[in-house]
Amino acid sequence: xxxxxxxxxYIQGRGEYVRLALEDxxxxxxxxxxxxxxxSAMMRMMGEGATPPFAPPFLKAGKLVVGQTANILHxxxxxxxxxxxxxxxxxxxxxxxxxxxxxxxxxxxxxHPLGPSLYYEDQKAPAKKRTDEFWNERVPKYLxxxxxxxxxxxxxxVTGRRxxxxxxxxxxxxxxxxxxFPKRMNAFEKKIPLLxxxxxxxxxxxxIRAYLESERRxxxxxxxxxxxxxxxxx
Amino acid sequence: xxxxxxxxxYIQGRGEYVRLALEDxxxxxxxxxxxxxxxSAMMRMMGEGATPPFAPPFLKAGKLVVGQTANILHxxxxxxxxxxxxxxxxxxxxxxxxxxxxxxxxxxxxxHPLGPSLYYEDQKAPAKKRTDEFWNERVPKYLxxxxxxxxxxxxxxVTGRRxxxxxxxxxxxxxxxxxxFPKRMNAFEKKIPLLxxxxxxxxxxxxIRAYLESERRxxxxxxxxxxxxxxxxx
Numbered sequence: 001x002x003x004x005x006x007x008x009x010y011i012q013g014r015g016e017y018v019r020l021a022l023e024d025x026x027x028x029x030x031x032x033x034x035x036x037x038x039x040s041a042m043m044r045m046m047g048e049g050a051t052p053p054f055a056p057p058f059l060k061a062g063k064l065v066v067g068q069t070a071n072i073l074h075x076x077x078x079x080x081x082x083x084x085x086x087x088x089x090x091x092x093x094x095x096x097x098x099x100x101x102x103x104x105x106x107x108x109x110x111x112h113p114l115g116p117s118l119y120y121e122d123q124k125a126p127a128k129k130r131t132d133e134f135w136n137e138r139v140p141k142y143l144x145x146x147x148x149x150x151x152x153x154x155x156x157x158v159t160g161r162r163x164x165x166x167x168x169x170x171x172x173x174x175x176x177x178x179x180x181f182p183k184r185m186n187a188f189e190k191k192i193p194l195l196x197x198x199x200x201x202x203x204x205x206x207x208i209r210a211y212l213e214s215e216r217r218x219x220x221x222x223x224x225x226x227x228x229x230x231x232x233x234x
Numbered sequence: 235x236x237x238x239x240x241x242x243x244y245i246q247g248r249g250e251y252v253r254l255a256l257e258d259x260x261x262x263x264x265x266x267x268x269x270x271x272x273x274s275a276m277m278r279m280m281g282e283g284a285t286p287p288f289a290p291p292f293l294k295a296g297k298l299v300v301g302q303t304a305n306i307l308h309x310x311x312x313x314x315x316x317x318x319x320x321x322x323x324x325x326x327x328x329x330x331x332x333x334x335x336x337x338x339x340x341x342x343x344x345x346h347p348l349g350p351s352l353y354y355e356d357q358k359a360p361a362k363k364r365t366d367e368f369w370n371e372r373v374p375k376y377l378x379x380x381x382x383x384x385x386x387x388x389x390x391x392v393t394g395r396r397x398x399x400x401x402x403x404x405x406x407x408x409x410x411x412x413x414x415f416p417k418r419m420n421a422f423e424k425k426i427p428l429l430x431x432x433x434x435x436x437x438x439x440x441x442i443r444a445y446l447e448s449e450r451r452x453x454x455x456x457x458x459x460x461x462x463x464x465x466x467x468x
Contacts, residue, residue, distance in 0.1 A: 050386065051326050054333045054379055066325050068332040075325060091300050091309060092285050098302040099288045101332075105339060106349075113347045114360060115340075115367035126348060126360045133349035145288055152284065 003029035004060035006042040006053075011224035012172075012217075014069045014104065015057040020168040021073055023211040025080035031216065070097040073165040082165040093159060096149075096166045103142045103173065107180075108225050110134050110232060124231070131232045135184050139177075143192050146170060150194040157198060163205075170195060171202035176226035183234040237263035238294035240276040240287075245458040246406075246451075248303045248338065249291040254402040255307055257445040259314035265450065304331040307399040316399040327393060330383075330400045337376045337407065341414075342459050344368050344466060358465070365466045369418050373411075377426050380404060384428040391432060397439075404429060405436035410460035417468040 003022065007015030009031070022029045032038040033056075045065070046052055053067035059075070066075050074094050077083030083093050108116075113130040114123040146158060153160045157167045174195060177185045189196060202208055211217055220226055237256065241249030243265070256263045266272040267290075279299070280287055287301035293309070300309050308328050311317030317327050342350075347364040348357040380392060387394045391401045408429060411419045423430060436442055445451055454460055 051329075052383075053329075054376075064322050064325075066329065068329045071325060071329045071332055074328075088298050091298075091305060094308075095285075095287075095300065095302045095305045098305055098332075098335075102339075105336075109343070109347075109349075113343075113349075114364045115343075115347075115372070117367055117371040123360075123363075126357075129357075130348045133351055137351040138349070142288075149286075 001028075001062055003027055004032050005029050005057065006032050006038075006045060006060070007057040009034040009039060010218065010221070012176075012220065012226075013057075013224050016172055016218075017069050017100075017165075017169045018057050018059065018072050018076070019216070020172060020208065020211070021076050021080070021082055021165045023216070024163070024168055024205060024207050025076065025082060026207055027076070027080060070094065070101050073097055073169075077165045082163065082168070084159065084162070084164070089159070093164045093166050096146075096158065097169060099142070099145070100166065100169045100173065103138075104225060106134060106138055106142075107176070111227050111229060120227070120229070127229075127232060131181075135181070135188070139188060140191070143173075143188075143195060147192045147195050150198055155194050155197065156201070163202070167198060167202055168208075171199050171208075174199040176220070179220040180226040180228050181233045182228070187234070235262075235296055237261055238266050239263050239291060240266050240272075240279060240294070241291040243267040243273060244452065244455070246410075246454065246460075247291075247458050250406055250452075251303050251334075251399070251403045252291050252293065252306050252310070253450070254406060254442065254445070255310050255314070255316055255399045257450070258397075258402055258439060258441050259310065259316060260441055261310070261314060304328065304335050307331055307403075311399045316397065316402070318393065318396070318398070323393070327398045327400050330380075330392065331403060333376070333379070334400065334403045334407065337372075338459060340368060340372055340376075341410070345461050345463060354461070354463070361463075361466060365415075369415070369422075373422060374425070377407075377422075377429060381426045381429050384432055389428050389431065390435070397436070401432060401436055402442075405433050405442075408433040410454065413454040414460040414462050415467045416462070421468070 005015065005018060007013065033042045042056060051065055053065065057069060057072065058065055058067040059072045066072050083090050110131040111120050111127050112123065113126045120127065149158050157163050158170065222228065239249065239252055241247065267276045276290060285299055287299065291303060291306065292299055292301035293306045300306050317324050344365040345354050345361050346357065347360045354361065383392050391397050392404065
């Protein structure tokens with residue numbers, strides 16, 4: 001069975017956390033909306049059936065359709081060795097992923113504090129305020145939390161010596177913050193040496209490296225979650 | 235075993251979705267932070283052990299500590315008949331709860347568009363804009379989605395004839411929007427007759443009714459997620 005991933009074709013966005021897991025697992029999948037007619041197929045599926053997704057990304061696995069990024073990773077992690085085996089450990093890695101979900105939304109809100117339906121150009125002043133707030137208060141809290149977890153586990157991955165989908169997502173967080181806020185992130189990085197080492201460890205995994213060098217990896221751009229707007233950086 | 239719920243003692247907040255599930259299940263629990271020394275105990279637990287929660291609410295079940303509202307409900311639902319039994323169905327109700335999580339954060343952002351660390355008084359103008367956007371674009375999308383699901387399932391609960399924790403959360407969403415935005419919600423309610431009927435069905439459940447009449451139910455107030463600020467209503 002080939003998985004079908006449904007997500008917007010021109011951005012990394014929330015779909016990227018799923019792509020990274022599928023790629024690291026070496027799972028067979030089609031990124032449906034990047035193919036001909038794929039976006040229309042995606043839109044149709046959102047209004048269909050007994051369990052229509054509210055929004056992309058969603059994953060079709062045979063007859064099953066799973067939506068919400070963290071829920072998709074919860075499902076994939078159990079099947080592809082990207083989550084631990086006990087129920088308690090699975091709840092824990094899922095809990096960490098949900099904290100990353102919260103962080104991702106706060107990253108999105110730096111450029112869209114007045115809501116997702118208005119243009120960035122219509123909310124530049126509040127975006128600047130929210131971004132300052134985000135870097136002063138929220139980044140230290142979130143990344144400090146994950147840095148401490150890696151430290152507590154011997155400095156390798158967030159739950160110990162074995163990789164989980166949470167580590168793949170933390171890789172993406174570091175990459176994204178570096179892209180969107182190069183100066184702010186550069187000034188902050190000395191506080192998170194273990195997360196940076198984790199990022200390098202993920203990037204060096206053969207399947208991830210091959211993915212990052214391929215055309216399957218969509219470049220960062222200003223339609224995604226992580227946007228480089230000079231006026232929001234330092 | 236008595237569950238221990240850890241959450242801020244003066245607000246409903248995100249903890250309320252867990253309280254409603256525990257109450258409807260008739261589960262034995264202590265709302266720890268509402269007791270003497272409880273808030274200090276909660277703060278201590280956030281820095282302790284191998285799996286420290288990032289933020290309240292979290293639930294202690296024996297030795298297990300589970301954080302993130304939707305994750306707690308995923309755990310409780312399976313144990314107390316508030317979730318279906320198959321894996322596919324459980325992923326589906328969890329997916330719905332994660333969509334409610336997104337909605338709750340958007341509700342919070344109506345009064346805190348510039349971030350959670352600044353006061354409302356320092357962001358009144360952007361709050362008004364974000365609230366307009368929320369009611370014009372987001373409420374119809376979210377509540378319309380759930381209304382359609384209830385309709386598709388025969389008009390009873392969101393997944394059919396049997397209640398799940400998602401229905402308890404939808405009850406709270408309707409209550410909260412009525413509290414925070416009485417005029418806007420009053421104007422909107424004609425579009426969601428089935429969700430209102432679902433709200434009444436939940437409120438009439440004996441254990442929920444007893445809970446709502448008890449002192450265990452903290453009244454809505456302007457420190458929670460749902461805040462009544464006249465200038466944000468119509």
